[in-house]
Amino acid sequence: MFKNPITTAVAGLLVGFFVGFVVGQRQPAAPAPQVQADPHAGVPGAPPLSGEKMAPPEGGRTAATGDPRLMEQGRELDRLLAKDPNNYQHLVQMANVQYDMQNYPKAADYYEKARAIKDDSADVMTDLGVCYREMKQAEKAIALFDKAADASPDHWQSRYNAVIVRLFDMPDPKGAAGELAKLKQLRAARPDLGIPDLSGLEQEVAKRGV
Numbered sequence: 426m427f428k429n430p431i432t433t434a435v436a437g438l439l440v441g442f443f444v445g446f447v448v449g450q451r452q453p454a455a456p457a458p459q460v461q462a463d464p465h466a467g468v469p470g471a472p473p474l475s476g477e478k479m480a481p482p483e484g485g486r487t488a489a490t491g492d493p494r495l496m497e498q499g500r501e502l503d504r505l506l507a508k509d510p511n512n513y514q515h516l517v518q519m520a521n522v523q524y525d526m527q528n529y530p531k532a533a534d535y536y537e538k539a540r541a542i543k544d545d546s547a548d549v550m551t552d553l554g555v556c557y558r559e560m561k562q563a564e565k566a567i568a569l570f571d572k573a574a575d576a577s578p579d580h581w582q583s584r585y586n587a588v589i590v591r592l593f594d595m596p597d598p599k600g601a602a603g604e605l606a607k608l609k610q611l612r613a614a615r616p617d618l619g620i621p622d623l624s625g626l627e628q629e630v631a632k633r634g635v
Contacts, residue, residue: 498522513542517549529556547577554586563594574607581620584608588626598633605630 502519506512520535533556536549544550554569567590573583584604592601605626612620 492526495522495526499526511542513539516542517546520549520552524552524556527559529559532556533560545576547573547580547583550576551580551583551586554583558586558590558594563590566590567595579611579615579618581608581611581615581618584611585620588630592626592630592633596633598630601633602630 499519499522502515502522505515506519509515516535516539520532520539523529523532523535533553536553536556539549540553550569550573554566554573557563557569558566567587570583570587570590573580574587577583584607588601588604588608591597591604605623608620609623611618612623
């Protein structure tokens, strides 16, 4: 990833740790409790590879560059895609593997190929948005987070990521404040979603005069 005050988390999300206004898994500004999140699921119901169990469809990320298990999964998926290059599940699984290995351009390519076949997964849109954010294409990231939130109103991770990208990457503090307001409403209405505490993020938005 990049080395600024924020980074990514859940099905590719920017959600993983919460350090005041900081969200992510890399180089936090200060120690903070970890927000537990499952690695991104990709496609619900996709068959596991090499005996691995699929994570639940919530979105997320891991930091596993060079992980032998992921490398083997990538090789297996290469073989499967050589036989069936338009298999949606395998395309998303390959994108997830590349994402977890932090190979964001390749991950984005596979996510886009999957979306050309079917484009209805908020997890896929969100993970792809994170890829574009890592590739320093914030506008593309925001467009995907917005589309994911529209497609699945309870997909809070996409809203959360939109706050982070608007606030720190664009910067667009007013836009971030608007996204944060929507996120607060969702948190109040749906406590079962497990949306983390937003007070640190609110303070950071306030610092920017919003």
